[in-house]
Amino acid sequence: MPQKIVKLTVQDVRFPTSLELHGSDAMHTDPDYSVAYVVIETDQGMRGYGLTFTVGRGTEIVVCAVEALSALVIGKSLEEIVSDFRGFYRLLSSDGQMRWIGPEKGVIQLATAAVLNSIWDLWARLEGKPLWKLLVDMEPKKLISCIDFRYITDALTEQEALDILEKAKEGKLQRVDQMLKEGYPAYTTSCAWLGYSDQLLRQLCNDALKDGWTKFKVKVGADLEDDIRRCSLIRQMIGPHNSLMIDANQRWDVGEAITWVTKLAEYKPLWIEEPTCPDDILGHAAISKALAPLGIGVASGEQCHNRVMFKQFLQAGALQFIQIDSCRMGSVNENLAVLLMAHKFNVPVCPHAGGVGLCELVQHLILFDYISVSASLDNRMCEFVDHLHEHFISPVEIKNAHYMPPKDPGYSCEMKEASVQSYQYPQGEVWKQIKKQKD
Numbered sequence: 001m002p003q004k005i006v007k008l009t010v011q012d013v014r015f016p017t018s019l020e021l022h023g024s025d026a027m028h029t030d031p032d033y034s035v036a037y038v039v040i041e042t043d044q045g046m047r048g049y050g051l052t053f054t055v056g057r058g059t060e061i062v063v064c065a066v067e068a069l070s071a072l073v074i075g076k077s078l079e080e081i082v083s084d085f086r087g088f089y090r091l092l093s094s095d096g097q098m099r100w101i102g103p104e105k106g107v108i109q110l111a112t113a114a115v116l117n118s119i120w121d122l123w124a125r126l127e128g129k130p131l132w133k134l135l136v137d138m139e140p141k142k143l144i145s146c147i148d149f150r151y152i153t154d155a156l157t158e159q160e161a162l163d164i165l166e167k168a169k170e171g172k173l174q175r176v177d178q179m180l181k182e183g184y185p186a187y188t189t190s191c192a193w194l195g196y197s198d199q200l201l202r203q204l205c206n207d208a209l210k211d212g213w214t215k216f217k218v219k220v221g222a223d224l225e226d227d228i229r230r231c232s233l234i235r236q237m238i239g240p241h242n243s244l245m246i247d248a249n250q251r252w253d254v255g256e257a258i259t260w261v262t263k264l265a266e267y268k269p270l271w272i273e274e275p276t277c278p279d280d281i282l283g284h285a286a287i288s289k290a291l292a293p294l295g296i297g298v299a300s301g302e303q304c305h306n307r308v309m310f311k312q313f314l315q316a317g318a319l320q321f322i323q324i325d326s327c328r329m330g331s332v333n334e335n336l337a338v339l340l341m342a343h344k345f346n347v348p349v350c351p352h353a354g355g356v357g358l359c360e361l362v363q364h365l366i367l368f369d370y371i372s373v374s375a376s377l378d379n380r381m382c383e384f385v386d387h388l389h390e391h392f393i394s395p396v397e398i399k400n401a402h403y404m405p406p407k408d409p410g411y412s413c414e415m416k417e418a419s420v421q422s423y424q425y426p427q428g429e430v431w432k433q434i435k436k437q438k439d
């Protein structure tokens with residue numbers, strides 16, 4: 001019996017992370033980690049859960065965009081959608097009246113991600129598999145049929161994508177076993193948000209080292225003297241052999257980025273993340289070229305709107321690390337395109353995660369990347385941030401600084417009903433209390 005989608009609800013759920021400066025960086029000094037949380041329901045009572053991540057006030061605008069897209073979803077059956085997923089992706093991303101407010105970028109793309117994430121979740125649940133396994137088990141032709149190749153065929157053709165997937169069939173079963181035993185390598189950003197004191201940074205870094213973490217990201221970009229002190233402190237604590245990454249969250253102009261990072265080079269960062277405007281492809285290329293002799297790569301992607309921009313970053317040799325995001329682009333469909341392009345251009349993928357639910361979601365994509373696309377762990381790791389996992393029904397499992405493959409069916413982003421109720425904005429109990437204290 002086809003599963004017809006008869007209902008879509010979307011809620012604005014926010015967590016007051018700004019109170020303790022969790023998640024703070026050089027540009028987002030007071031983020032309240034938030035989601036536009038989508039639940040779809042079929043006529044047979046099955047549910048799919050999806051979300052997209054934001055950092056506070058903008059969430060209400062994403063919620064409106066999801067509501068505007070819902071008319072394109074309600075009334076369709078899951079079978080109809082997945083039998084031509086490319087067509088459905090295009091229906092959502094290229095709607096004749098709504099594409100004007102994108103196309104395929106900004107709020108409307110975040111909303112597309114939330115909706116499509118719920119559909120992938122529903123699909124995986126109906127198949128009784130975690131999403132990564134649904135993807136790993138899918139025939140290459142079917143996978144390719146989920147991707148919209150419009151605008152990227154000059155970098156990757158369907159045939160090339162198919163060849164990559166066919167070639168990676170070799171050794172796939174061993175890689176599945178390896179992942180189930182060892183998990184996928186992760187790094188932590190939890191120790192060094194920009195608003196944290198040196199004392200807290202020291203304490204969190206110490207705890208992380210004890211827990212087996214070997215790769216650490218530090219926020220930089222607001223004040224050079226602070227950055228020198230914080231990077232020196234972390235480098236001293238983690239020693240010369242562990243990895244340090246730095247993240248400026250788009251703070252600098254191109255020349256300023258080169259000068260600033262050169263002054264931090266003695267702390268041996270593996271990469272500088274988002275050194276400048278996330279849309280400045282040639283700027284990133286110039287920074288990459290200038291920093292290459294220092295052994296520092298450039299990473300970006302958490303605010304890269306779509307596959308077309310990633311294509312150009314790759315074509316321009318502008319990034320040495322690609323950071324896909326499960327909610328910034330058009331869900332799994334568009335991320336598949338980027339994983340395949342990154343493989344063709346031989347650039348490692350190190351996903352952005354954290355926020356609310358981003359770790360839960362992106363772990364599926366990076367497991368798929370290793371098992372079915374790249375077959376390599378060289379220079380690869382997935383971000384981990386230790387906030388807000390307690391609000392999910394199937395939270396991530398980290399063992400010895402590795403993501404252990406999720407086992408529950410779906411895309412791991414169903415939230416606990418009590419959490420949704422308490423943190424709904426503005427009517428949830430938590431926000432009512434915060435308002436009362438302020439008044």
Ligand SMILES: C[C@H](O)[C@@H](O)CC(=O)C(=O)O
Pocket residue numbers: 022023024025028031055189247249302352353354383
């Ligand atoms: C506002 C977010 O916390 C951002 O700082 C996250 C980020 O850049 C990262 O995790 O990387």
Ligand SMILES: [Mg+2]
Pocket residue numbers: 247249273274302352
């Ligand atoms: Mg970042």
